[in-house]
Amino acid sequence: MDTNWIQRFPLLYALPAAEHWFSIQINLGLANATIDAYGRNLVDYLRFCLQQSMVIETATREHIAHYVHHLANQPLARPTAERQVGLANATMQQRLVTVRLFYDFLVEEGIRTQDNPVRRGVYTPYKGFAGYRDRGLIPHYQKLPWIPSDEDWNQLMTYLKTETLRNRLMFALSYDAGLRREEVCSLQTGDIDPSRRLITLRAEATKGRRSRVVPYSVATGELYMAYLRQRQSLSRNRGPLFLSESRRNRSMPISIWTWSKAVQTIARKAELLRFTSHTLRHLCLTDLARAGWDIHEIAQFAGHRHTDTTLIYIHLSGRDLADRFQRSMNSIHVQRLALLHGITSTIDPN
Template sequence: MTADWGDALGGTVVLAEKWPVLGRHERAVGWLQVWADLGRAPRTIDAYSRGLAEYLLVCEREGVDPLTANRAHVALFVRELTSRPSRRGANVVSIDSGAGLSNATIQQRLVSVRLFYDFLMEEGLRESNPAGRGRYTPGRRQSGQQRGLVPRMTKLPWIPSEQQWLDILRVARDEPIRNRVMLALAYDAALRREELCSLRTDDLDPARRMLRVRAETTKNRLERMVPYSASTGVLLSGYLTHRSTLSRARGPLFLSESRRNHAQPLSLWTWSKVVRRIALEASVPRFSTHTTRHLCLTDLARMGWELHTIATFAGHRNTDSTLQYIHLSGRDLADKLSRGMEHIHAWRINMLTSTEPQRCPGDGSDVRGAR
């Protein structure tokens, strides 16, 4: 691994230690450096590095030069991903385990390989991309319909049941005020983990109970203003008083209270560990830092918020992302079922109380009413 690459990726040596195979492939280093120079988020670079490193390891194992690999070699990589045994059982919580990869994670790995070969084509080192974006599906009338190397599964987000939510609250009630206010804001404002941990004191507007989610902290670089409730405001006020005992300086809102990082900004990983500990203590292992966001948006859909309003609140660039919460809430289906049942109910009552022959809905038969 070259020192220049470490500097390009923010001076970190973590990637070099984690995936030394990348340092053995000059073009891989060059590709990642381009993304780093373009200012991609560290987590994006990390995901690209992980996916490409796993592919390069398969190439080395098979004695294949990645620059001349064909679709059969990429298919071999796909088979390795889809058949990889799970060391932790069927339900793997962390993708860092290197086992039991989900469909979404496999798609993410393939994105890294696909973009790497796009880069090689742009550099004139290849004429085609062996990990192309699929092929046209026979029988599809709509132009542009493609089928990828691995069928993409679209699953609805997981949200806890009411009892599971109460179990989480029971455990959270005994947490320090910082953790309680972070959970409250994460749900109240439907914040992503990075958005929550990146909040600053000057992002708050206590008078109007609003907070600003800065563009550079969001997934799609869309800044937004979101409200929070009065009860969260009371909790937040208590935390600000507590925070002043750690630091009176303006800056990151949530600070570490550990001896090692006292009064330093709270890291994403520390918050993840806090939520994981709460989830395990509450016996709700599927609960994660993103669950509060899923739950909030689903609750808004249940309350009848319009699609575009929820999308604006969530910071979604496309309403396709918002639709999954409408589906998860069952709102549209429940409304249709309710309207349909009202019609059937009215027909049955009318049939019971009428002395005239009744026609069954949907067919041509007559039914004699009760006399």
């Protein structure tokens, strides 16, 4: 039993059925980020059940509806001008998926005799509704990811300069290679080839369980060599590349939560609260699209199985689209004027 998960989710381990289900997810070899999301989501539901004096095993659809109402109306820790209360649609979807999987387990194990109280929508892209028309508990919205403007990026760089060498390198690699936070935190010293400036991402460290090789820039290479010299003060052993510098966990591998907190600190200083560790990946893939990369090339670079996933990550800002539209219209305008000139030049002046 992993004591790290027990310390992180004590409430989850207090319920035998929840502990059993969660242990299965760990043993299945899911990515740490997925396991962490499952744990956080289920703990949130368990805490709600305790507050409402609900019997988890016998919850009804009415109880689940109360939980959805709770998610949609709970105060936000960091309210924005757009939303003061209620979780984002994607977060609510994620919470409900975890609860549904948990109840699937309870039904299969015979712990629950009724059907799963979390209604499942059977709609799938490009296939429509299989059988009868049934929808999930809440509508699914797919919003464009936020990416920083050039001004935002310059502001971030101002505060990044004050960060530790480790954090600067992790930031640079995350953008350069479009890495997920799990990928950058799980890098090993042997994964990087400084002579060719290439990173080998091992299959077990990626979300899609597909290995890939990606490049990084000269500037990032300089940061890498400087960090290696500093890393020797923490450990001379090969293994995890990024190590903790704190007194409590000195020389231990850095966790995804530590990295997320480091990025949040930078974003808070720069007053860009929407900036997260995943924003770097969004920005990288968007910049590749701006540079004229083909969608299939970007998908391979990102480690996506399907280009549909890549399209979710890539978006051009309104300013980008306006500039492209203007260039296209100017080009068409020149062509039309040329044709018009050709017509008028044939007119007999007499």
